[in-house]
Amino acid sequence: MTTQRVKFYQVGSFAVGNRLLDPEQRTIQSGPDRANALTSGHRACRGCGEALGARFVQDAAMRAAGGKLISVNATGCLEVFSTPFPETAWQVPWIHSLFGNAPSVASGVAAALRAKGDTRTRVLGQGGDGGTVDIGFASLSGMFERGDDVLFVCYDNGGYMNTGVQRSGATPPAARTATTPAVGPAPGNPFGQGKDAARIAVAHRIPYVATATVADLHDLEDKVTAAMELHGARYLHVLVPCPLGWGSDASETVKLARLAVETGLFPLYEAREGRIAAVTRLRRGPVPVEEYLRPQKRYRHLFEPERDEATLDRLQSIADANIDEYGLASEES
């Protein structure tokens, strides 16, 4: 897999429009033959990072599977906004069972395909961070350790947004949620809690684990394609900003995802068979975390009524530690 190294500087960012690229360099999503597995007309919020991510993931997986794909969805925003009876936005065979069991259901789909001798149809599981990192984690870990032939994708927006923005095990430190309110002596989500689901996936020594965001959609598609080239249990952890939960403008979804990467707060990497195999280095010197935090109302208490320097320093040190641990130092430096 040759990763597209696009270096257009557009609107002051690294975003690139497909129409500026040669046709063969464009995203799968921009192609007229895309599967359109998650079609338009669904009921996601404007600026929904998860809907964007799911579109790209589904269609990249559909292309890799030659159109023979079954999708399993955990309970959550993606499920709710896409299937209000009697309508459905899915143009793939799709099943939703429960909140905490999507990886197991996907394992069951894969087992049925094996039993029937169907070696062509592939299985994709997906859920939000609540369904993946919290309530479905035992199910996910079981799917990993058995090596079931499933690609599971977590769309991580850092909380239970479907139920009104409560804290999950993927909520970042200091972030305000409805259950970690910005009141009291330590406002927002406590430091030192939460779990790094992608690294735990790596620890299962499964064939492929990768992190991605909806900021670099070429990279996201490439990682889906790379995962689909392999068999066994695979995991993709995709950061998907949520305007509702993050208190950000709907137009800033992609920008925030990019800033999460450029600050070092969300490292991009691929791991194969339990080892980190590739890291996406920053394209320029790391952006201070403040640039990422400030546009999000979930961090407003860090800036108003007065600046919380100590907490900002702690968050900056998390980004710095990531840059050090993963070797993210920019290509330009």
Place this chain on the structure above:
Amino acid sequence: MREQIEGSQAVARTVASCRPDVVCAYPISPQTHIVEALAVLARTGKLGAAQFVNVESEMAALSVAIGASATGARTYTATASQGLLFMAEALYNAAGLGLPIVMTVANRAIGAPINIWNDHSDSISQRDSGWIQLYALDNQHAADLHPVAYRLAEEVSVPVMVCVDGFVLTHAVEPVDLAEPERVDAFLPPFRPRQVLDPADPVTIGAMVGPEAYTEVRYLAHTNAKRALERLPVLAADYAARVDRSVPAIADAYRAVGAETLVIAMGSVVGTLEDTVDELRGEGVGVGALGLVAFRPFPVDVIRAAVAGRERVVVLERAQPTGSTGVIGTEIRAAVPGGPPIHSVVAGLGGRPVTRASLKAVIEAANRGELPELSFMDLDTGLIEAAGSRP
């Protein structure tokens, strides 16, 4: 072919004859021998291409079954007690999705206090989950109910629990006629799912349904259950004719003709009850038994007919009645308003043996008019007093 065989082995080998595509298992006593036997059958190629999946919890076991069933696989799992409760959310889901999964419940008490022995508190607690519940009278019956369960499940698109008394049946060795696989094949055609996850014809399964249609979905599930109740005896009779033995599917009456006292029970205690009935009939006591097989859907008409004209009905309740008057007795009272007095007797909780002597004493007390609406059989009042409580 008759064999002297453990109940779990008989169930496992009959399930194997049903040609499941996916078997998933998480161990819990007293279900273990069933899935262990299936693991051996799978490893030795006796399940064909079937996949045997060891999972990390009962929740996962039923969830794997859900995914597999929705993909068109005939699926099987088994559990008991805490495991059944741990999969409770998925139980309702499988039924709501209309997935014809068959599951053996090796009936066991629920903690706390933790107790691994037999009663029906586990499956009774899931009576409204939308699963059909069939209670096996003995190991022959336990084995025979499984092909019937698959045929029914797949015909009406409802999951079925075959409830088999833990240890008392699952671990008992007794003679069982195992149906030849070709007879099961002739009875049970390959699974043709109502809807299936298939890239050639994409469907959305498990959509969100709002107030405008949820009641209608539930109404259809209810009428479907009623249809299952109609089809169940027909299918059981079909299978019974093929294996040349009776396979009670709704209820099994024993010396009930002319009995003033009818004792109703579910599961393996019915055998002990029948021996007791013989003993009392020998003494000129007009007593009969009704072994209830189908508890969900509840066979109201059969119960009405069975209870009509009796002087009294004694119901053996093998599940905790906390704060009420016994689950089965309550259903029977509701089915037969203005009928004879219904005496719920809580018996055999957490492995307490139900003996002929105790059954006889209870029936005699009922006949003397001394049995209250709810009582606990063989209650050790001394133990309760020793614990500082009043019985």
Place this chain on the structure above:
Amino acid sequence: MFETRIHGRGGQGVVTAAEMLSLAAFIEGRFAQAIPSFGSERTGAPVIAYCRIADFRLRTREPVSRPDALIIQDPTLRHVGGIFDGLPSGGYLLINSARPIEMLGIDAHLGHLHRSRVKALNAGQIARSHLGRPLPNTALLGGFAALTGQLALESVLEAIRQTFGGDVGEANVRAAAEAYRQVAAKSRDRRHA
């Protein structure tokens, strides 16, 4: 109906013994039921199993409280409370012990029994010599056949073969057969005495 209760310890094959008894009866074309008394699977813990044999289909599921025969696989269990409960005057008692019955200190439990129906069998030693391990259950089954006359030795041996198979099965068959000879000989001695 003939009801047997077997007492032993986890790991001694108590449940398997009851199952083999039921299998032997099945081989003879009779009806039989073997039921373990159920507990968690701990080695060394007291275990009870039951076997009913009849010429009609067995329906009752209750534990055997008035056994026609009692088999005690581990002599150290003889002082466990209630172990002899329910044994009627015509009942049989077979206990695995290297010592004669008179020296086991259980006379208080034996008063009502026929002396010819009470036997101590050194099943542990028989097992050691044939199996290399003191697993007494198959030897006791051979002794049971001789003591009670409820089952033909051949049926018991066939049940053992079907249960274990191969060399292990044959070693157990030899143990059971030797136990049968010992118990049968003791009975003859007693009759002649």
